[in-house]
Amino acid sequence: NLDSLRKQGIEVGRLDRAYQMLGRTARQADLKAQGHAQINEGRASVKSAVGRAAVGAAALAVPTKVSADYNAIIRDIAIKAGIANAPEEKQMSRTIIDTSRDTGMARNEVATVVNELVGAGMDLAKALEYAPVAAKFVIGQGSDGGETAKMINALGQNAKITSAKEMQQALEAIAFQGQAGSFEASDMAKWFPELLANMGKLGITGMDAVTQLGAMLQVQMKTAGSSDEAANNLKNWMDKISSSQTVDAYGKAGIDYEASMQTGIQQGMSTLESSMALAKKYIEQTDPKRAAKMAEATAQISKESNPEKAKAMMASLEQALRTGDIFSDMQVKAALTAYMQNKELYGQLKRESREASGILDKNLAERRETSSQKWKEMAQSMDDAMRSVGDAIRPITDGVAEGLTSVAKGITSLSDRTPGLAMGLTVLAGGALTLQGLLGSFKIGKGLFSLARGAMGGRDAKGVQKVFVTNAGDDDKEGGKGSKV
Incomplete structure (x- = not known):
């Protein structure tokens, strides 16, 4: 082998x-x-x-992070209101969260509205009282929260509206007018603060300021190409009402401006309405024939259904108003033209808006029925759940933040004094690995x-x-x- x-x-x-x-x-x-x-x-x-x-x-x-961001807004409000770390701060937070849940407006947006109101000098209790109606307006009318807050402040400061009931009535009127005409409620929120200041200078306050301004803006949209143009036309008109140039022009025409304005007010007209009526009188007195043609043209324009013909007739009427003096300003002339053409519509909107009610709740419910709003509220509910968790663990996370801050400051101090320790500290920092990581x-x-x-x-x-x-x-x-x- x-x-x-x-x-x-x-x-x-x-x-x-x-x-x-x-x-x-x-x-x-x-x-x-x-x-x-x-x-x-x-x-x-x-x-x-x-x-x-x-x-x-x-x-x-x-x-x-969610909790911290919200807490930062709450603390900002609390500092302005002088209630930081007081029981009222927690109660304020709870009111804002409840308002968000009841209206569908994002929690931080509600807080921002309250912050805007308080920041403008409003008492915190009143700001929280206004928050629900403000949120209804924002969601129901598709308005901006910041602009809505500015409008509410202007309604309080310039229109002298100081109760929650009257504030809701004012916002109901604005919402009604926004739907009755083409100058939308969201645009009113943008322009009301500035224009209400002008109305206040004319002595027009309360619901009169709201209904007259809202109706006048709707009328101005009949001759303007945009809401901004309509608002600017009206603003220029109000700026010219009591200017020395206007008073002198009326005097040259033999019209006592102050006495005539006072007569109009005694007849129930506001300063704004009286100024429009006086302008018509001015044209009639300075040029009777032109005034007659203007009245005829206005009547025809109101009845004309063809937009192109109405536009041509409007251009003719505007030309008729060119008197070379107080109405030579294009924007002022446009404001007067719009009012004279739509005086009846103005009166109707002014009356009906004063009686408007239930618009805010109705529009809010309709808006919350949409899929878009439902998904927004779903995201908001998830965000608020995160806020709730963040609030619960805040004592721990704040403690960790404070501890890490102290450690970081200590490391900085030691490293600056003894650079040789930096390497050792870095190695020690590696000890923060989990047990499973070490085993791995x-x-x-x-x-x-x-x-x-x-x-x-x-x-x-x-x-x-x-x-x-x-x-x-x-x-x-x-x-x-x-x-x-």
Whole structure:
């Protein structure tokens, strides 16, 4: 048998060594495979730990940020109102949250409206009382929260509207007029603050200021190309009413301006309405024929259904008003033209808007039925849930923030004084790893060690190794035994 093996080229004396080499090769492969598996397991463990830590941090960061942003607005209001850290601050926050839930207006937007009102000098209690009706107007009329707050402030300061009931009535009237004409309620919120100031200078306040201004803006839209143009035309008219140039022009025409204005007021007209009536009288007195043509043209324009013809007739009427004196200003002339053409509409809108009620609730309900608003409120409810969680954990997160701030300041101070400690501090900071992260790192190290052992033939890096030396001359001896060293 041995001869047969030798004839086939097999060195029987070396079989034992071959078996040993085969064993070592298998062991190397096994260790390398084990090393790769350990490294992959450790890497996955570390990645999982870091991932979970990141997700956990993000989960805490979101509600913390939402709560902090809202709390910043609340504190700003509280500081202005002098109730910071007082029980009233929490009650204010609760009122704002409830208003948001009941009206569908975003919580921070409600808080911003209250902040605008308080910032303009309004008492906090009154601002909170106005918040629900303001929110109804914003959502129902598609208005801007900031502009609505400015309008409410103007209604209080310039129109002298001071009760919640009258404020709601005023906003109902504005909403009604916005739907009755083409000068929308959201545009009124933009222009009312400035124009109400002019009305106040004319002595027109209360609901009279609201109904007359709203109706007049609707009338102005009949001859203007945009809401801004209509508002500017009316603004220029009011600016010119009592100017010295206007008074002089009336005097030259033989009209006592002050006495005539007073007569109009005694007949139940406001200063604004009296100024329009006096302008008509001025034209009639200075040019009776032109005044007659103007009256005829106005009547025809009101009946004309063809927009192009009405436009041409309007241009003709505007030309008729060019007297070369107080009505030479295009914007002033346009304001007068619009009023004279639509005087009946003005009276109707003024009367009906005063009696308007239920518009705000109706429009709010209609707006909240839309899919768009439903999705907005869904997002707002999620945001408020985050706010609630953030409020609950705020003592902890605030404590962490304070602690980290102290640590950071301490590190800065130590590092500035002893730069050599910076490296040690950085190493110590690594100790913040989670236990799972450390175990993962250990597994990676273990895997690397296994790979190293595999590369060394399955032997340990240290220690005495057994070595077999085979004498070349013993190949022909039976068994092929070598000498063990």
